[in-house]
Each structure stands twice: as structure tokens, then as C-alpha cells.
């Protein structure tokens with residue numbers, strides 16, 4: 369326990385209730401299963417990275433596994449990619465949305481992702497070597513857009529665990545996002561199904577309806593851990 373506390377403090381991470389033993393076990397599994405590196409091992413490695421990062425920072429990650437192929441499809445299909453000149457992804461994690469976005473977005477459109485976890489940035493870069501990823505917080509999106517000479521964007525694809533965030537952080541992220549999303553632009557984000565019954569999830573739904581002119585909800589994607597749906601919001 370003390371070793372885990374020391375390592376977290378050294379890395380500037382908040383201490384979680386999970387022990388050093390958890391991390392050692394995950395690393396041992398990684399070493400045992402990751403040789404030789406093939407697609408299956410790569411995907412297993414990604415899942416372990418996700419789980420490990422969740423154990424270290426549960427409220428930043430908000431999920432124990434990357435989004436499933438069905439949820440990825442529902443998310444990317446919520447945008448009209450032919451109409452998009454500039455898009456940003458929030459919180460790519462291990463890059464499952466990023467990979468699908470790169471297949472859909474027009475080659476001349478501008479696209480980048482913002483991810484605050486170093487480990488997740490590396491995982492996304494491994495999966496999508498062509499993607500531009502900024503290791504930063506999405507609260508700094510306006511500064512990043514300015515650096516990229518972008519005044520506004522048409523689309524924001526979010527993988528953030530909104531319902532796990534405290535109210536002040538939700539407000540900060542939403543306010544900074546509204547400075548870069550153009551009027552009529554689309555914002556999509558997923559939410560876990562159980563969140564519909566929980567106060568934080570209900571609060572987030574109300575926030576979306578009071579911010580955007582149109583808010584739609586996809587059908588529940590049952591093949592996801594946990595089941596989820598996509599909010600598609602138009603400013």
C-alpha cells in the first residue's frame with residue numbers, strides 16, 4: 369500500500385484505494401500475454417492499459433474497458449462527415465473512436481484529439497500513428513485551437529466520463545467547448561445507461577437540454593460494458 373502511494377505521488381497521480389499488488393498483477397499479465405506482439409495481444413494490452421489507468425484514476429477514466437465496436441459505430445454515425453471541415457475528439461483513451469473517425473473524415477478536414485493521460489496518449493498513437501493528439505486537458509481547447517489557427521469547429525466527439533465529473537468541472541469543460549463549437553455545430557457524447565437513473569447522469573441530461581437547441585438520444589447499445597447510448601446535440 370505504501371509503495372503504491374509513493375509511486376502515485378511520484379507520478380503526480382491521486383492515490384486510489386487499489387493496492388500496489390493490483391498494478392504488479394496487471395504488469396505480470398501484460399508481460400505474460402504480450403509476446404509475441406500480434407493483433408490479439410495488442411488489443412489485450414490496450415484493455416490492460418485501460419484497466420490499469422482506471423484503477424489509478426477512476427474519476428478521470430470513468431469506465432473499465434474501451435468502448436465496444438457497436439458503441440463506436442453509433443458514435444461516428446451520429447455525424448454527417450461530408451459536412452465537416454474541422455473536428456476535435458475529447459478523451460480518446462486507447463483510440464477506438466479515433467480510428468473510426470480517421471476512416472470517415474474527409475482527408476482535407478482538420479482533426480485532432482485532446483487527451484490528458486500520458487499513457488492513453490501513447491496508446492492512441494500506437495493504434496493511430498497518423499492522428500494528431502495533444503496531451504492536455506480539454507479545458508484548454510480554446511488555446512489549442514488558437515495555436516492551430518482554428519477559430520471554430522463543426523464537430524466535437526466526446527469520450528469523456530461526464531457523469532463522473534463534479535459539477536464545477538462539467539461547467540468548465542462545457543464553457544470552454546462553447547467557445548470553439550460553431551453555432552449549428554454538433555457535439556456527441558456517450559453516457560452509460562445506469563446514469564439515467566442516477567442524479568449525476570440526470571443532471572448532465574438537463575445540462576445538455578439547457579445548452580443545445582436540439583438533443584437526441586440513440587437507442588441503447590447493449591453490447592458495451594456497461595450498456596450505453598449516445599447523446600447527439602446541435603448548438
Ligand SMILES: C[S@@+](CC[C@H](N)C(=O)[O-])C[C@H]1O[C@@H](n2cnc3c(N)ncnc32)[C@H](O)[C@@H]1O
Nearest residue numbers: 429431434435459460461483484485505506527
Ligand atoms: C471513458 S474513457 C473513454 C476512452 C475512449 N473514448 C473510449 O470510448 O473507449 C475517458 C477518457 O477521457 C480522458 N479524460 C478525462 N478527463 C479529461 C480531460 N479533462 N481532458 C482530456 N482528456 C480527459 C481520460 O484520460 C480517458 O482516456
